[in-house]
Amino acid sequence: MSNYKLPVNDTKFQKLHWRLLLSYLTVMVAILGTSTVAIYEFFAHSLYQQTDQRLIILAQAAAHNFTETKEQYQQEQKIYEADKYPHPQVFRRLDGDGDLDISWHNLREPDQGVEWFDAEAKLLGNAGTVLPNSSPHPGFETINNGQIRAVTIAAYSKDKGKQKLEGYVRTSETTQEVEVVLIKLRWGLGLGSIFALTMTGIGGLWLTRQSLKPIIQSFQQLKQFTADASHELRSPLTAIKTSVDVMRNHPERIHPADEKKLAAIASATQQMSSLVEDLLLLTRMDAQTATINQQLIPIPLDEILSDLVDFLELQAEEKEITLKSHLLTGVFVKGDATKLTRLFANLIENALQYTPKGGTVTIFMKRLDRSVIVSVEDTGIGIAAENLPFVFDRFWRADKARTRREGGLGMGLAIAQAIAKHHHGEITVTSQLGVGSCFRVRLPVISEPKT
Incomplete structure (x- = not known):
């Protein structure tokens, strides 16, 4: 083997390296993005589910006092009618301290409200700080562009073993505390994602380089072998071609039966020489991309x-x-x-x-x-x-x-x-x-x- 050394150019592998890294990062971004969204949605759903559960418990407790609330409202209405006062358009609280002083009171949080409605959805009484100005709708609902969550349940009484609809109880709560938690969660997930992407990029850069090392080494060895083999084949092919030419230049020394054999050898030698030159040319051009502009x-x-x-x-x-x-x-x-x-x-x-x-x-x-x-x-x-x-x-x-x-x-x-x-x-x-x-x-x- 000769001392001929092929210059090494890794431009193709650099492009391959960046393509692999980009593909790796794309996959990781997709996985991380999907995971982040899934985590956020899970926690948001859990927080709102806890809020709805609290509202259901509060509404069920308040429904037990529906009859007392309705009777108290009717007594106040009689007092107003006896005093010849018109029934106010804006609802008045049932007593002076702002609550009804009943068993559900201890369940209510400062940012919650309770409302009682009759069977025609007419307001009978309320308590608390969160009191939406809208008609009740049985089930869960969001009010004021999602700033308030509310739940409305029906209140029944038993008359001769049969249930009778007395009205509705609606409990409501602001979503401010939940949104504060979700904002912190978004910040945490965002910063965590940036950190994770940074570490993923660094790790991906290292991993793709390590994964390409054996491929680059094998490819360079193959190119070097092609160059060395092509270079080394020149001499024997030249010797064969020269020998055949000398023999064909002296036809008197050649047996007629050998003329076709020599012609076949000459043709094969010429073909091999062309192949060797082409391979060497391609191999050299693969290695000279970095210096081609100077030439x-x-x-x-x-x-x-x-x-x-x-x-x-x-x-x-x-x-x-x-x-x-x-x-x-x-x-x-x-x-x-x-x-x-x-x-x-x-x-x-x-x-x-x-x-x-x-x-x-x-x-x-x-x-x-x-x-x-x-x-x-x-x-x-x-x-x-x-x-x-x-x-x-x-x-x-x-x-x-x-x-x-x-x-x-x-x-x-x-x-x-x-x-x-x-x-x-x-x-x-x-x-x-x-x-x-x-x-x-x-x-x-x-x-x-x-x-």
Whole structure:
């Protein structure tokens, strides 16, 4: 093994790390948020349930004194009528000290109120500080926008074994104390959630880094092995190629039966050499993302494409394919001339390879905002829709219709995509079986085009 060392670049894993962390935090926020809301709702429901229970007990105690309250009210009404006073519109308390001095009195809290109504919901008497100015409704209710909770129950008397509705008793209580507790609870849950999220973020950052360490290590080892293997294979392949070339240059020394064998060895050696160079190129490009910007210079893109069209014109003519181009002039991109030439050469050669005789391959250039788009369009056999997501994968080969290319290794489009990404661009493809394909490369420009 040689001393060749591949530079390490963890940009992809940094992106993966932050995506994992974001996913982890999203899940934790959802869990924490749901738990916080559930806890708050549970405590709020419990507090209001306790309030309602107190009101029910108070109402049941007050209902036992309904008859006494009603009789006392009727006596007062007679006194008012005897004195020829009109019955007041605003209810008067039944005695001077503000309560009825009966057994339920000790059950009532300072922030509660009790009201008695007859069967027609007419107010008979009240006591306490919380006295809603509304008609009673049997059951639980909230009054004054939730500031008061009240419960109304029916009061019955027995007449010859049958129950008779005498009226209603309503007890009420302010929700101020409950709201004070809930406000403190909200603050506590809010601050606790912030602290929990902070600790979750710190823990998630550490956990995702630890979880990615073996993956990063394995990936770097794989890339290093690919680079080392590709580098080491150069020498034996070169030796084999040289030996075969020497032997083929002296045909008198070769037995006629061995000529086909030597041709097969030469073809396989050339194919292996191309594969090794492609693998080494891809591996180096994966590792040079951080330093690529320092190596890029202004390149006239139209000149690169024009030279490629001239160079591949003969190949197109041999295959009876029309090769056309519609280029802009004066279009400069920041890049590496050798790599950009390789990018577009791969696309054009791929189009020529899969276009039958009589077909057409056209190269278009157009400006879009601060980018230039180069399209390589052919009238070839096309690609099935289900295969489009995989065309840029390394070593990917499509169906039999697209595997007739001799010497194809499935690396050309992968290299083209890698070069486009290294130039801050992108490459896309659209295709239809039996109609053709169109590969589009978008690159940022550094000058205005001249047409």
